[in-house]
Amino acid sequence: MGEFLEFDNVSRHYGDIRAVDGVSLAVRKGEFFSLLGPSGCGKTTLLRMLAGFETPDAGRVFLDGKDITAQPANERKVNTIFQSYALFPHLSVWDNIAFGPRIAKRPRKEIAEDVEKMLKLIQLSDQAWKKPDQLSGGQKQRVAIARALINKPQVLLLDEPLAALDLKLRQRMLIELDLIHDQVGITFLYVTHDQGEAMSLSDRIAVMDHGKIEQIGTPAEIYEAPRSSFVAAFIGDTNFFEGEVDEIIEGEYSRLEIEGFPPVVCFNDKQLVDGVPVFISIRPEKFRIWREKPDLDWKHTVVKGTVEDVIYLGHSTKYWVRVQDYRIAVHRQHHRFLLDEKPIRWHDDVWLSWHADDGFMLERYREADEQLMETPPEKVGEAQGRT
């Protein structure tokens, strides 16, 4: 207790489907907190339970120390920005924004002042008398933000607010959302399936899957120290290797056996021993790629492979390198790049190395998670047979 917003062991089932399954979560005041996961993972249901559109089958929801589990939606001090914006089509921009304060029966003059202030914040003062269908997608989005913020909610809920916008607009709105959060200083609860949005905006992220929370942490924690193969695969690209713990060496390091590899040294914060099957996840940018076998200390692992594909991306080059049964994705930044340097091409033999601290040991592993890496984020739900 004592947290600003708290879900305490909350569940919501639809028939056999456990949309939200025993979720506990605490959000601090003023925080930009994201719920991230593939579609169907329960993030929107969780948001709707906070908004009051769904009632949990079990568990409690607390806001600012009060139990709001049974409170109807219109009495909660939270406001939502809907994915579809849900602007009232029969009302002008001005009247849309004034909707909440009018229902709260605030004095006319005060409403007028606040609406003007909001219009200025979203830079739509000159469009105040337009109807929603005369606005562009980005403008509608901003009106939806103003309509919610004018009520001074304790928490602002954002349900995939940028999903309907095109890429350029999305990037602009990302910056605007960040600015607005800094200006108004209220708690934001942001639901998205887009890891890029979540990473760039959030103070902390909760990664969800199958109605459960997989991991909560800052963007860096989640990226650099994923707790499960799902998180590792869902946030950015990664390579998985299957092996067994051989022995613990010196402090927190272990030696692993991976079939076809020389002994692999890996950071082992979990202190796993004695032939426990594990999976290690190594991000593509953690590898170094060499033409000659490098001579490195014992904390590095060096393997030999063959280049199968080269994709030049401008800021980096992506290589697919075959090592035994594994097809490893490697990102290489172009440090001190020389055009006349002999480039690495298809079918070249290369050496890959990585540091023991760059691999992450995971106990849990699901086949489906590996497929995630090959699937664009918006298709993740379909790939796993969910809607």
Added chain:
Amino acid sequence: MSGRPRAPSGTEAAPPAGRVEWMVSLPSLVWLTVLFVVPTLIVFAIAFKPVSSYGGIGAGWTLETMRSLANPNYPAIIWRTLWLSAVTMALCIVLAVPAGYCIARAAPRWRRLLLLLVIVPFWTSFLIRIFAWKVLLHPEGPLKRVLVALHLVDPATTLLYNAGSVLLVMVYTFLPFAILPIYAAAEKFDFRLVEAARDLGASSLRAFWSVFLPGIRRGVMTAILVVFIPALGSYVIPDVVGGPNAEMIGNKIAQRTFVDRNLPHASALSTFLTLAVLAPMIAALGLQGRKGRQPIIEEAG
């Protein structure tokens, strides 16, 4: 919606945009002119003809018939026609809006069943349904006996042959015509807007009133028109379940035509009724046109 081809894009000489539209709408235009506009004008014309002694239409023109509409009997009947139609319309809307809302929100399986139930009465002849009401409301009928047995009604009261029975049967008859357009509008309504209103602090009632109702206003306007206008011209219902004290203009027109064989008088009454319906509609359309909005019945366009 407008199928106007863009002007300079065609490589060959496409027919001018106007001609295609004319050709498409010509059949319905001819139909309407021959079978609706011309007969209406003929009725208007007959109103200014004298009666021949054999019950036909005499030669020459006269204003006599129009003047006779000032007959002191008429204001009462006109007033009754207006208030019965207005109350019928109001009751139909009040009943149809929640009905349309519920059908639109029902699960698809239930929705089909509920819609079917709305339409089922149409499978029985209109006349048979009206006579069924006569049986139900009859002094010896089942409804009366049940109400008397429950001490809800004095044995002396009559359920039939008064304005109340006409109103009841009119609401019964016109309700489906009100439910269907309102349901059609509610079905297209984005119910996330109601959620948005709730989110912004509106009670369920307030959300219904300030978001749902404006959202289906076109359906409501259509329902008002398709109930009010036919109700004004009701003839069979007041004839069967109403008595001499529940007559409407329709009954008078029929009486003048079939009993008195006075076609000019019947025409004068019809002319009055038609103009009484048209005038407010034209005024409403004009008013909307000035505001630059679309006409009331968008779908009918």
